[in-house]
Amino acid sequence: MSLKRKILELQKKREQVLQGGGEKAVEKQVAMGKMTARERIITLLDENSFHEYDMFIEHEARDFGMATKVLHGDGVIIGTGTIFGAPICIYAQDFTVAGGSLGLMHARKITKIMDHAMKMRVPIIGINDSGGARIQEGVNSLAGYGEIFYRNTTASGVIPQISVILGPCAGGAVYSPALTDFVFVVDKISKMFITGPEVIKTVLGEEISMEALGGARVHSEITGNAHFFAESEIECFDQIKKLITYIPWNNSKKAQKYEVKEPKVDQYKIDEIVPGNPKEPYDVRDVVRAITDDSDFFEIQQLWAANMVIGFGRMDGQTVGFVCNQPLVLAGVLDCDSSDKAARFIRYCDAFNIPIVTLVDLPGYLPGADQEHAGVIRHGAKILYAYSEATVPKITVILRKAYGGGYIAMNSRHLNADFVFAWPGAEIAVMGPEGAANIIFRKEIMGADDPDKVRKQKVKEYKEKFANPYVAAAKGYVDSVIEPEETRKLLLHAIEGSQNKVDNKPYKKHGIPPF
Ligand code: HXC
Numbered sequence: 001m002s003l004k005r006k007i008l009e010l011q012k013k014r015e016q017v018l019q020g021g022g023e024k025a026v027e028k029q030v031a032m033g034k035m036t037a038r039e040r041i042i043t044l045l046d047e048n049s050f051h052e053y054d055m056f057i058e059h060e061a062r063d064f065g066m067a068t069k070v071l072h073g074d075g076v077i078i079g080t081g082t083i084f085g086a087p088i089c090i091y092a093q094d095f096t097v098a099g100g101s102l103g104l105m106h107a108r109k110i111t112k113i114m115d116h117a118m119k120m121r122v123p124i125i126g127i128n129d130s131g132g133a134r135i136q137e138g139v140n141s142l143a144g145y146g147e148i149f150y151r152n153t154t155a156s157g158v159i160p161q162i163s164v165i166l167g168p169c170a171g172g173a174v175y176s177p178a179l180t181d182f183v184f185v186v187d188k189i190s191k192m193f194i195t196g197p198e199v200i201k202t203v204l205g206e207e208i209s210m211e212a213l214g215g216a217r218v219h220s221e222i223t224g225n226a227h228f229f230a231e232s233e234i235e236c237f238d239q240i241k242k243l244i245t246y247i248p249w250n251n252s253k254k255a256q257k258y259e260v261k262e263p264k265v266d267q268y269k270i271d272e273i274v275p276g277n278p279k280e281p282y283d284v285r286d287v288v289r290a291i292t293d294d295s296d297f298f299e300i301q302q303l304w305a306a307n308m309v310i311g312f313g314r315m316d317g318q319t320v321g322f323v324c325n326q327p328l329v330l331a332g333v334l335d336c337d338s339s340d341k342a343a344r345f346i347r348y349c350d351a352f353n354i355p356i357v358t359l360v361d362l363p364g365y366l367p368g369a370d371q372e373h374a375g376v377i378r379h380g381a382k383i384l385y386a387y388s389e390a391t392v393p394k395i396t397v398i399l400r401k402a403y404g405g406g407y408i409a410m411n412s413r414h415l416n417a418d419f420v421f422a423w424p425g426a427e428i429a430v431m432g433p434e435g436a437a438n439i440i441f442r443k444e445i446m447g448a449d450d451p452d453k454v455r456k457q458k459v460k461e462y463k464e465k466f467a468n469p470y471v472a473a474a475k476g477y478v479d480s481v482i483e484p485e486e487t488r489k490l491l492l493h494a495i496e497g498s499q500n501k502v503d504n505k506p507y508k509k510h511g512i513p514p515f
Contacts, residue, residue, distance in 0.1 A: 014055065016072065017056065017072045017073055018038065020036060020037070020072055020073075020094050020097055021072070021075075021094065021095075021098070022096070025095075025097070026096050028096070029096050032189070033188065033189060034095070034166060034167060034233070035233050036094070036096065037077050037093060037094040037095070037096075037100075037129065038077060038092070038094075040092050040164075040166065040233065040237075041079070041081070041090055041127070043234070043237055044090075044125070044127075044237045044240060044241070045083060045088065045090070046081065046084065046085065049081040049082040050080075050081040050090075051079050051080050051081065052079040053078055053079055053109075053112070054073070054078055054109045054112065055073060055077075057073060057074050057105050057108070057109055058070075058071075058074070059103050059104070059105045060105065061103055061104070061134075061136055063136055063137075063138075064135075064136040065136075066136050066137075069098075071097050071098050072097055073094065073097065073109075074097070074103060074105040074106040074109065075093060075094050075097035075098050075099075075101060075102075075103070075130075076091055076100070076102075076109050076110060077092045078090070078091040078109045078110065079091075079113070080113075080116070083244045084241065084244060084245060086122075086123070086256075087120065087122040087249070088124075088125055088244075089113050089114070089116055089120070089122055089123070089124045089125070090113070090125045090126075090127070091124075091125075091127065092127035092129070093127065093129045093173070094129070095130065095131075095167050098134060099130065099131035100128075100129045100130035100131060100167065100173075101130060101132065101134035101135070101141070102130060102132065102133055102134055102141050102144050102145060103136075103137040103140065103141055103144065104140040104141065104143070104144055106134070106144065107141070107144020107145065107147060107148060108144070110126070110144075110148055111144075111147050111148060111151055114148070114151045114152075114155065117155070118154070118159060121159055121249060121250035121252070122159060122250065123159055123160040123161070123247070123249060123250075124155070124161050124162070125162045125163075125164065125240065126161075126162070126163050126164065126177070127164045127166055128164065128165050128166065128167070128169045128174075128177060129165075129166045129167030130167070130170070130173040131168065131169075131170055131171075131173070132145075132169070132170040132171025132173045132174075133171050133172050141172075142172075144172075145171075145176070148172070148176050149172075149175060149176060149179060152176055152180060153179060156180075157351035157352075158250060158251050159249070159250045159251070160248075160250075160352070161180035161181050161182075162180065162184070162240060162243070163176070163177030163182065163183045164183075164184045164236065164240065165183060165185050165186075165190040165192055165216075165219075165226070166186060166189055166233060167189065167191070168191040168196065168210055169191060169193075170194070170196050171194060171195070174192040174193065174194065174225075175194075177192070177225075178225065181348060182227045182228065182300070183219075183225060183227050183228075184227065184228045184230065184239060185216035185219055185220060185226040185228070185230070185236075186229075186230050186231070186233055186235075186236045187215075187216045187217065187229065187230070187232075188211070188215070188216070189233065190216040191210045191211065191214045191215055191216075192219055192226075193210075193213050193214035196210065196213075197210055200213070216229055217229070217303075220301075220302075220303045221303045221304055222304070223304075224301060224304040224305060224337060224340065224341065226304075227300050227301050228240075228300070229302070229303055242298060245258075246298060246319045247312075247319070247352055247354075248353060248354075251351055251352055253353070254318070254319075254353050255318065255319035255352070255354065257317045258314055258317045259317060260293055260316055260317045261293045261294040262294075263289065263290055263291060263292060263294065263488065264294060264295040265286070265289045265295045267290050267485060267487070269290075269485075270290040270291070270484045270487060271484035271485065273286045273287050273290065274287065274361070274399055274400055274423070274425070274484070276425060278400055278401050278427060278432075279331075281331070282327055282328065283326070283328050284325065284326050284328070284332070284359055284361065285297060285299070285324075285326075287324070287359060287399065288309070288311075288313060288322050288359070290487075291313075291487055291488040292315060293313070293314040293315060293316070294314070296313055296314060297311055297312075297313045297322070298312045304337065304341065305337035305338040305340070305341045306326060306328075306329040307326050307329040307331075307333055307335065307338045308323070308332075308334075308337075308338035308339075308341050308342050309323075309324040309325075310322065310323055310324070310342060310345040312354075315488070315495055316492050316495055318355070318495065319354050320354065320356070320357050320495065321345060321348070321355070321356045321357070322356075322357050322358075322359065323342050323345060323357070323359075323410075324358070324359035325359065325360060325361045325362040325406075327361050327362075327400075330366065331362070331363050332362040333362055333363055333364065333366040333406070334364070334365045334366065334380060334383065334405070334406055334409060335365070335366040335371055335376060335379075335380075336374045336379035336380070337379075339376075339379045339381075339382050339383045339409075340379055342383050342386070343382035343383045343386040344382075344386075346383070346387055347386050347389075347390070349392055350386075350389070353392060355392050355393035355395065355495055356390065356392060356393070356394050356395070356411070357395050357396075358394070358396045358397070358411040358417075359397050359399055360396060360398045360400075360401075360402045360406075360410040360411075361401050361402070362403070362406040363401055363403050363406065363432060364403045364404035364405055364407075364431065365380055365404070365405050365406060365409075378514045379514075380405070380409065382513065382514050383409045383410075384408070384409055384415065385511070385513045385514060386513070387409070387410075387416075388415045388416060389505075389513075391501070391503035391505065393494070393498030393501050394416070394419075395411075395417070395418060395491060395494045396411045396412065396413075396417050396419065396420045396421065397421045397422070397423070397487060397491070398420070398421070398422040398423065398426040399423050399425075399426065400426060400427065401426075401427050401432070402428045403427070403428075403429055403430065403431050403432055404429075404430050407428055407429075412477070413476075413477050413478075413479075414477070416503070418494065418498060419480075419490075420477065420478050420479050421479065421480050421482045421487070422472070422482070423469070423482065423483075423484050423487075424468075424481055424483070426469040427463075427466075428469055428471065428472045428478070429466040429467055430466075433459045433462045433463045433466075433467050434459055436462050436466070437455060437458040437461075437462050438455070441454070441455075441458040444458070445458065
């Protein structure tokens with residue numbers, strides 16, 4: 001056979017694979033408002049940058065009628081490409097081929113591209129659209145998932161791992177994403193559950209829709225399993241592209257530096273954002289936007305545990321991770337979910353050489369039986385652990401309240417912060433003045449002819465004595481009490497001066513964080 005004919009044969013073989021699960025299955029996919037796996041890859045990556053591997057993989061399953069089934073690409077597409085020029089490894093499960101279910105060869109393709117990403121030290125993106133372990137392949141599919149989970153764990157903190165959920169994902173198809181750094185979901189399209197509604201009906205006799213069980217909103221607002229919520233696949237891909245600009249290719253690099261831009265928001269009016277009355281709410285994101293380059297802020301997990309705000313911005317052109325109490329929601333208290341949210345993000349920034357700026361304004365940990373029984377001791381400890389363990393530059397600005405355990409937890413000097421600044425209105429104390437006066441002056445208040453008058457007097461005394469930043473500044477716990485308009489200038493100085501920070505911890509195999 002001449003080479004020309006062999007080339008024609010190759011082209012024909014390629015054409016066949018490109019059909020995925022066939023016309024009908026593709027029509028069904030499109031009718032659900034979903035792109036095909038190949039369209040997704042092409043849309044996400046830079047134009048003409050995608051190169052596919054293992055296109056002609058064939059499954060080896062023989063049971064349950066599988067011997068005669070042709071599954072193109074075994075239901076998954078793998079390859080390499082770029083996003084804004086940054087190299088990327090990628091896989092996308094093809095739901096039109098056996099529901100994107102994962103058999104042995106399907107898993108081999110995924111582990112191959114994961115290994116390649118690790119060898120080349122570049123990010124891996126997984127587009128998941130799969131019914132989970134391929135039932136017909138039994139333990140071979142389970143083995144496949146196990147090998148993916150193992151690699152997810154090995155790669156954790158070495159290369160960025162991004163998961164995109166673009167279909168009904170069950171079983172292993174959700175556990176691998178759960179081990180990765182960022183999970184993206186799309187309204188009405190993404191579903192995540194360990195077992196689908198059919199199994200739930202069989203086992204528990206309960207009826208529930210896929211959307212109510214594990215839709216995009218459920219995971220963005222209730223469970224916290226998803227980090228980014230989008231209205232459409234296109235919006236989701238734009239979010240991924242934006243994320244890629246903030247993170248480094250691997251843990252030995254820093255994120256790309258961009259041109260320095262002054263904030264669009266007037267940084268000299270930053271004091272007007274934060275009300276003087278410590279009980280009045282405001283949106284801490286406005287403070288972030290008054291100090292970041294171009295007033296840019298890329299928020300993560302926006303819809304979950306909203307009393308804590310986390311995300312990326314840039315200062316001096318460099319990526320910075322922001323961890324902020326949000327006085328707009330529950331007065332910015334720390335609770336189980338907000339502690340989990342902050343702790344994981346702090347560990348991400350630390351793993352990938354991203355300095356952390358912490359903005360503090362909180363009344364402390366949320367009291368109550370609900371939180372105690374939900375394990376606020378264990379969850380709250382995560383944030384203490386994460387800050388203490390982190391060795392990237394850690395800078396704190398106390399904007400207003402910093403009470404009790406909340407003061408310690410939010411990157412206080414005692415957890416080895418590098419810089420702690422406080423605005424002049426900061427109140428640093430064991431608890432708020434009202435609560436404190438009621439406890440320490442209880443006898444005097446109760447015994448007084450006019451308890452209300454004495455209570456007010458004692459609250460005033462307490463405020464004057466403790467509810468300010470100067471007691472902490474006098475002990476060196478606060479490095480500098482600053483004017484609000486100096487915040488960006490001092491943060492830029494602190495970040496620049498921390499470029500070569502060294503913080504060697506004692507050798508250990510690993511710590512035992514309160515997972
Ligand atoms: C083999 C599967 C499959 C699977 C779907 N298909 N899931 N084939 N193994 N796990 C096939 C279907 O038979 C069908 O094939 C095609 O994919 C499309 O599926 P539909 O059911 O028609 O689609 P839909 O109605 O949209 O429902 C999607 C679904 C449902 C919710 C994902 O298919 C489902 O519940 N699947 C099983 C999910 C599950 O329980 N997986 C857990 C696996 S255990 P045809 O030929 O008819 O088009 C697991 C262990 C991991 O993953 C361990 C983790 C620790």
